[in-house]
Amino acid sequence: MLDRKYILDHVDEVLQNCERRGVPADVTGLVSKEKERRELLQEVERLNAESNATAKGIGKASPDERAAIVEKGRQLRAAKDDAQRRHDDLEKEILAIQLQIPNLAHPDAPVGHDDQSNLEVRLGKTPIPKFDFKPLDHLVLGEHHDWIDFEGGARTTGNGFYFLKGEIVLLDLALQQFAVNQLVQRGFIPTMTPDLAKDSILEGIGFIPRGESTQIYSLENMDLSLIGTAEITLGGLYAGKTFDESELPLRLCGISHCYRTEAGAAGRASRGLYRVHQFTKVEMFAYTLPEQSDAIHQELLEIECDLFDALGIPYRVVDTATGDLGGPAYRKYDLEAWMPGRGEAGEYGEVTSTSNCTDYQARRLNVRYKKEGEKGTRFVHTLNGTAIALSRALISVLENYQQADKTVKVPEALKPYLPFEVMGTASIL
RNA sequence: GGAGAGGUGGCAGAGUGGUCUAAUGCGCGGGUUUGCUAAACCCGUGAUCGGGUAACCGAUCCGCAGGUUCGAAUCCUGUCCUCUCCGCCA
Numbered sequence: 001m002l003d004r005k006y007i008l009d010h011v012d013e014v015l016q017n018c019e020r021r022g023v024p025a026d027v028t029g030l031v032s033k034e035k036e037r038r039e040l041l042q043e044v045e046r047l048n049a050e051s052n053a054t055a056k057g058i059g060k061a062s063p064d065e066r067a068a069i070v071e072k073g074r075q076l077r078a079a080k081d082d083a084q085r086r087h088d089d090l091e092k093e094i095l096a097i098q099l100q101i102p103n104l105a106h107p108d109a110p111v112g113h114d115d116q117s118n119l120e121v122r123l124g125k126t127p128i129p130k131f132d133f134k135p136l137d138h139l140v141l142g143e144h145h146d147w148i149d150f151e152g153g154a155r156t157t158g159n160g161f162y163f164l165k166g167e168i169v170l171l172d173l174a175l176q177q178f179a180v181n182q183l184v185q186r187g188f189i190p191t192m193t194p195d196l197a198k199d200s201i202l203e204g205i206g207f208i209p210r211g212e213s214t215q216i217y218s219l220e221n222m223d224l225s226l227i228g229t230a231e232i233t234l235g236g237l238y239a240g241k242t243f244d245e246s247e248l249p250l251r252l253c254g255i256s257h258c259y260r261t262e263a264g265a266a267g268r269a270s271r272g273l274y275r276v277h278q279f280t281k282v283e284m285f286a287y288t289l290p291e292q293s294d295a296i297h298q299e300l301l302e303i304e305c306d307l308f309d310a311l312g313i314p315y316r317v318v319d320t321a322t323g324d325l326g327g328p329a330y331r332k333y334d335l336e337a338w339m340p341g342r343g344e345a346g347e348y349g350e351v352t353s354t355s356n357c358t359d360y361q362a363r364r365l366n367v368r369y370k371k372e373g374e375k376g377t378r379f380v381h382t383l384n385g386t387a388i389a390l391s392r393a394l395i396s397v398l399e400n401y402q403q404a405d406k407t408v409k410v411p412e413a414l415k416p417y418l419p420f421e422v423m424g425t426a427s428i429l
Numbered sequence: 430g431g432a433g434a435g436g437u438g439g440c441a442g443a444g445u446g447g448u449c450u451a452a453u454g455c456g457c458g459g460g461u462u463u464g465c466u467a468a469a470c471c472c473g474u475g476a477u478c479g480g481g482u483a484a485c486c487g488a489u490c491c492g493c494a495g496g497u498u499c500g501a502a503u504c505c506u507g508u509c510c511u512c513u514c515c516g517c518c519a
Contacts, residue, residue: 041479045488052488055447055500066499073499376476 001363002101004094008034017104020322022113025100033094040087047080103360106331110321117321118334124308124315128338128346129400136406137341138398139272142168144406145424148273160262160277167423171397171410172280172390174417176255179282179388182307188253188284193233195257199223201236204365206328206357217259230254231384234285235361242377243369249288249296253387256281272395274342274349279391286383289369290359293381297356300385301333304352307387310413313396314338316348329355335386337396351392354385 007014011031018025054073110119142148147168153161164172180190202209202216202225209216209225218225227233234254243250258281262270273279284303288296301317308315320332332355336348359379362368368377401409407424415421 038479041488045479048489049487051499052450070499075499077499 001098001360002103003359003363004034004098007031007098007101013104014101017322018101020111021102021105021325022323023100023102023327025102026097027101030094030097030101033090033097037087037090037094040083040090043083044080044087047076047083051076051080099364102325102327103330103358105322105325106356108319109325109331110319112321113323115321115324118318118324119321120316121319121333122305122317124305124313124317124335126309126312126314128314129340131340131402131404133404135340135346135399135402137272138339138395140341141398141402141406141408141424142272150272158277160275162273162276167420168394168398170418170420171414171423172394174414175388175390175393175397176280176282177417178311178414179307180253180255182310183251183253183282183284183303183387186251186303188251191230191234191237191252191254193227193230193237193254193256195227195259196224197227197232197236199225201239201365202227202232204239205232205235205361206326206364207232213263215260215263217261226259227256228260229258229384230256230281230283231285234283234384235365235382238287238367239365241367243287243367243380245289245369245371248369248380249286249292251296252285252287254283254285256283258389271342273391274395276391279389281389282387284354284383284385284387287362287367288381288383290378290381293356293358293383297331297333297354297383300354300383303387304333304335304354304385308335308337308351308396311393311397311411312413313400313411315351325355328357328360330358330360331356337392337400339395339399340402341395341399349392349395351389351396352386355383357382357384 002014007027008031011027015027018027051073054069054076110117112118136144139148145166145168147164147166149163149165150161152163184190196219199209199218200223207216207228208214209218216225216228233256234252237252257278259278260276262275262277284300286296286300305315305317315335315337318334318336320329320334325332332353334350335352337351338346339349340346342349358381361382362379367380367382369380370377397411398408401411403409403422405424407422410418410421410423
């Protein structure tokens with residue numbers, strides 16, 4: 001959510017931003033309603049002040065005077081209630097518009113209406129592998145070794161759910177440990193978060209938990225939903241808090257399951273583990289001072305690059321175009337890993353994403369900081385980034401490290417966490 | 430899940446319908462006194478929103494949301510959280 005004063009003072013900029021991001025919002029409606037609301041607010045306050053003054057002297061009034069005062073108070077209250085009601089209705093309408101207005105975009109973010117305008121900004125250290133055989137996709141490999149069982153998932157839970165079995169489970173855990181260890185070394189506080197969160201927290205982060213096209217599973221008769229990412233719980237963790245300046249930046253990482261309905265997202269590009277209803281993710285999250293957020297955003301990106309460089313997986317980094325940013329992000333980078341089994345001859349597929357949400361989420365969740373010697377409090381900035389999203393990381397490892405005999409080598413960086421160096425030889429399982 | 434107790438300013442803690450729209454203490458800031466520090470004494474001490482060039486003025490805030498009343502920290506309803514005990518359970 002943008003600051004209301006800022007919107008009023010920068011109408012043209014906000015309108016242009018909505019247009020560039022392809023997010024329609026009735027900004028001019030907000031401006032006129034807000035003007036009307038402020039007039040009503042003054043009316044309410046005037047009536048309140050008068051009412052306060054009227055009630056004050058009643059203690060030492062004679063019975064006649066008392067009756068007059070009560071009658072006057074009654075009238076004032078009726079007038080106030082009426083003005084207040086009109087004010088509150090207006091406030092609701094304004095807030096509804098305000099919540100639709102997306103965050104501003106970083107001036108360097110590429111302008112464009114969709115992901116076609118995303119800008120490739122760099123490549124990973126690992127070159128795209130050359131195979132002297134036709135590489136398979138992860139699903140073929142996974143079914144061959146009985147590592148991935150979508151049939152079992154469908155039987156027990158439904159289409160889009162799966163079991164991991166055998167060596168791939170150890171690979172999954174190794175990736176988690178690798179990522180968490182790297183992050184702890186860099187000063188991130190490791191957390192395991194709830195997999196459920198209140199709808200109000202989801203909304204604060206920028207998700208819409210209920211309704212037709214929601215991507216969120218929610219529980220019946222409760223205001224709880226399954227989280228789509230630990231960003232939700234890590235952002236909710238300090239909702240309502242005022243940090244001391246010295247506590248920031250605060251770096252957290254969270255391990256959680258992630259649940260997504262993926263409504264209307266079926267298709268060939270979603271084969272196998274690429275788009276599933278449940279996966280595990282190690283997520284980075286940071287609360288920062290406003291002046292720190294750009295640098296921390298670069299830091300999160302560097303970490304994501306370092307992790308995939310260390311894993312020996314080729315990737316490219318794209319700077320996300322305005323039209324593909326969604327609501328909360330001010331700037332977003334995606335890492336797209338090379339997936340040799342994807343498409344006809346390999347394609348890049350998104351494996352991580354890091355966003356600087358500036359104060360957009362903090363304003364909704366009311367997360368502030370106080371600066372020594374400064375009056376008042378201001379909103380923190382929040383950032384998030386994927387360290388490792390397990391399902392897609394598994395795809396990139398299986399497909400890039402596969403060998404002609406369908407076995408899969410273990411990335412050097414994961415060897416400390418695994419009791420084998422090659423998967424699929426049936427040596428230990 | 431059941432029973433009970435409680436949530437008040439940075440902290441502690443009083444206040445159970447109108448002389449205070451929050452006492453008092455601690456903490457914090459300033460001052461007086463004073464070799465220095467300390468003590469003592471005096472003054473001050475929040476947030477949010479709105480109006481005003483400004484000094485300043487007004488409104489709101491006692492977990493949160495409603496309600497009763499001319500008037501609510503105080504009464505009523507709902508709800509969240511904390512603590513104690515019981516039950517259940519990995």
